Amino acid sequence: MKRPGQSDKSLRNLPGPLVLLGAGKMGSAMLDGWLKRGLSPRKMVVLEPQPGRLVKALARRGLKLNPKGKPAAAAAIVIAVKPQTAPEALPPLRAHIDKMTLVLSIMAGRTLGFLANALPGGTAIVRAMPNTPAAIGRGITVAVGNAKVSARQRKLASDLLDAIGAVEWVGDEALMDAVTALSGSGPAYVFLLAEAMTKAGVAAGLPAELAARLARETVAGSGELLQSLDLDAATLRQNVTSPGGTTAAALEVLMGPGGFDELLNKAIAAATRRGRELAG
Numbered sequence: 656m657k658r659p660g661q662s663d664k665s666l667r668n669l670p671g672p673l674v675l676l677g678a679g680k681m682g683s684a685m686l687d688g689w690l691k692r693g694l695s696p697r698k699m700v701v702l703e704p705q706p707g708r709l710v711k712a713l714a715r716r717g718l719k720l721n722p723k724g725k726p727a728a729a730a731a732i733v734i735a736v737k738p739q740t741a742p743e744a745l746p747p748l749r750a751h752i753d754k755m756t757l758v759l760s761i762m763a764g765r766t767l768g769f770l771a772n773a774l775p776g777g778t779a780i781v782r783a784m785p786n787t788p789a790a791i792g793r794g795i796t797v798a799v800g801n802a803k804v805s806a807r808q809r810k811l812a813s814d815l816l817d818a819i820g821a822v823e824w825v826g827d828e829a830l831m832d833a834v835t836a837l838s839g840s841g842p843a844y845v846f847l848l849a850e851a852m853t854k855a856g857v858a859a860g861l862p863a864e865l866a867a868r869l870a871r872e873t874v875a876g877s878g879e880l881l882q883s884l885d886l887d888a889a890t891l892r893q894n895v896t897s898p899g900g901t902t903a904a905a906l907e908v909l910m911g912p913g914g915f916d917e918l919l920n921k922a923i924a925a926a927t928r929r930g931r932e933l934a935g
């Protein structure tokens with residue numbers, strides 16, 4: 656898998672400017688990843704009312720910040736504003752779009768249909784759902800494209816998203832609510848696990864600071880192990896569980912009635928339902 660720091664041919668050879676709408680947390684993380692992959696600031700246009708330090712520094716190296724006048728058609732436009740901002744933020748993008756332009760949106764809940772209505776007819780659009788570890792280049796993003804997206808544009812979308820972590824594609828947009836419930840909201844579940852482990856450690860007699868450190872390092876280290884070993888989660892769990900031992904005693908509770916499986920099933924179903932209600 657490519658990691659930030661490696662240059663990417665399709666980013667270095669863009670046939671036109673790359674426009675970023677919204678350079679907040681997600682937009683800036685992407686910008687940083689693209690730079691590390693060899694995209695020149697001269698190829699970048701940023702539309703952002705309150706640019707941060709990174710964007711201002713790049714503007715001194717040729718990035719165009721909120722340019723005036725008739726824009727050149729973009730090779731790609733990445734939409735990274737909050738979903739509620741979309742109705743006012745999208746119309747100015749029309750001037751940047753022609754037949755070759757790929758529009759890639761990471762707005763949660765904004766559908767391909769909503770985007771197609773707001774943009775010129777026939778626009779190639781990809782909707783993507785990243786998650787917060789994107790901030791350190793370790794996100795996982797799931798993408799879905801409309802029928803106008805060519806193979807070349809799909810590759811470009813993958814390369815643009817690859818700058819903030821791994822990328823998966825689905826063919827059916829209806830799956831995006833379950834994706835949002837699993838990986839989009841998922842970091843919060845993992846943080847909650849660390850919180851709950853800390854509280855349980857304190858209840859078992861540990862000083863609060865030590866319990867918090869043990870929980871944090873255990874979650875982070877286990878995540879690294881899961882990432883670096885070619886074994887699935889169930890096998891890793893079985894490998895650390897001796898029959899009749901301490902881990903087995905805990906797992907009997909966690910895997911019993913009303914345990915982890917049941918709770919996460921309910922939680923992810925609730926998040927999927929909520930995603931469906933909010934989509935538009």
Ligand SMILES: NC(=O)c1ccc[n+]([C@@H]2O[C@H](COP(=O)([O-])OP(=O)(O)OC[C@H]3O[C@@H](n4cnc5c(N)ncnc54)[C@H](OP(=O)(O)O)[C@@H]3O)[C@@H](O)[C@H]2O)c1
Binds near residue numbers: 787
């Ligand atoms: N954070 C996540 O984990 C996550 C995960 C999945 C998807 N997403 C999606 O990613 C998108 C961005 O999230 P974020 O956390 O990066 O939000 P954010 O930090 O608030 O960034 C949005 C940026 O867009 C700017 N903006 C607002 N209106 C604008 C306009 N009309 N034209 C140009 N720029 C405008 C905002 O400026 P002001 O500050 O001045 O308003 C802000 O800097 C959201 O749609 C969210 O659903 C985020």
